[in-house]
Amino acid sequence: MAGRSRYSVGTPVLSAIVITALALLYTLLPDYGRTLLARIMVLSIYSYGFAVSFHLLGVMSLGHAALFASGMYGAGLYALRSPVGGPPAALAAGLASSLIVSVILCLVTLRTRGPYTMIATLLLSQALYLLMLHFNEVTGGEQGIVLPRQATVAWQLEGVLGEAGSRYFIALAGLTAAVLSVLLLQRSRLGRILLALRDDEDKLESLGYDRRLYRFIGFSVSGLLSGLSGSLYALTYGYMGAGFAGVMYSVQPILWVLVGGPVIELSPFIGCLAVGILSDLASGLVRGHVLVVGLGLVAIAFATRRLVWMSRLLGRLEGVGR
């Protein structure tokens, strides 16, 4: 891997094949399969959001659920309360709210590195989670709020694609946007600066680059992708709940990226797909399926040396605590 260029033509081609295959798969899958895959695709956009932070910035965030949930509530509450603009305006509101939260998250963690960043992001997301519980008359708390069908984008397209079809293809469109964003970002100058930032922040600064500005930009991109996922979830499934801001939803993308591996263009989706399918299969077969899924993931992590890869990546975060 060491001497190989990051820009192999294979990855964009493979990404295009995967997207096309997903589009074709719709005709072959039963309704249940379509619903499951649509949910996996929406959540894998969140996985891409986390991957930008982890792969490109080298920031291990334990608070990404705050970005996902703020996107979800931004879009959901807009769709619920404002008649103006329809789903596109609700999506924009979702993206804007996740951007605001990512700016706050980034400002607070700008001076931290390594485990301190993890702790800071975890605390912030927990604070948001508690706020959501506190204002449960607005957020619906843990029980959440179900959006009226007319407020969802799935309903708007139902006449054309049917309910399952509209969910599926909206999810696919979102996933395509996420893959394209990551492909373009990684091949751009900004992507190279973010990788350099991950490798050696101090060296980058000694070349005249403002590390805070670039960390800020990178984190915002990550926040926007996570927010896109949350917004699409609210607008396609018609549901939002404070539980999505909880720590479980912050840990999940770490798991997806760990299982997916180091290829940023595809691994967030592959990881999310593998965990999603494994969870689904196990839940139908055994009672304690969470334990089975957990053991399965540990086995995958060891068999593919993913933990070594992840710890190496984190090991680059020099000067922990400075």
Add this chain to the structure above:
Amino acid sequence: MVAEPLLRVERVSKSFDGVRALDGVSLAVRAGEVLGIIGPNGAGKSTLAGIVAGWIAPSSGRVLLGGKEITALPVRMRALLGIAATHQTPRVFTSLTVQENIELAAGKRGEDMIREVAEKLDLTSKLHQRASSLSFGHRRLLELAMALASSPRLLVLDEPSQGLSTEETGRLESVIMGLRDVGVLLIDHRVDFVSRISNSVAVMNSGRVIALGRPREEAVSAAIKRAYLREET
């Protein structure tokens, strides 16, 4: 009228937990001049480099670039003013290719600059190779290429010949000697290397400059012997 030196270090001291690493050091580097700093381990050479580059804050004293005080300026601002530095252990971006590393340093200076510095340091054949796969010597040359690509006014080189082969050291010498209008603060423990390419040499020992003059000047040679012999005994 004598022109203002490019770099002026005035009575700079630095203590680490009560241990005095630098003790009232004053030096000046003019544009186009190479000032070599020689001294045994622990003489304070790298601390001086760190203070000029901005990695280390001095306990007292001033650092001026082109007559403007930069003592409190952060590394990034110093880079924007034209200070480029290389580290004792080369620091490059290992996830990027050699070309991308130089590109980042060159900024908007363009393709020609990248090709030119890569050629000078014999890195042309490695441009598309990841920096993580380079040998120690090539990483050192890459870091120097990055420093040169930023078109610096002042170049701070901390032990640049360490880990280089004879051929690579020769190339490094000719690159440094070929620099025009760039002031160079060259820190190295190899007396012969420093003496060959420096216009003037400062000998440091125990955090102080104990001699300053032309290479091979009697006082300088005597100071070098004193500093190194003390280390051996």
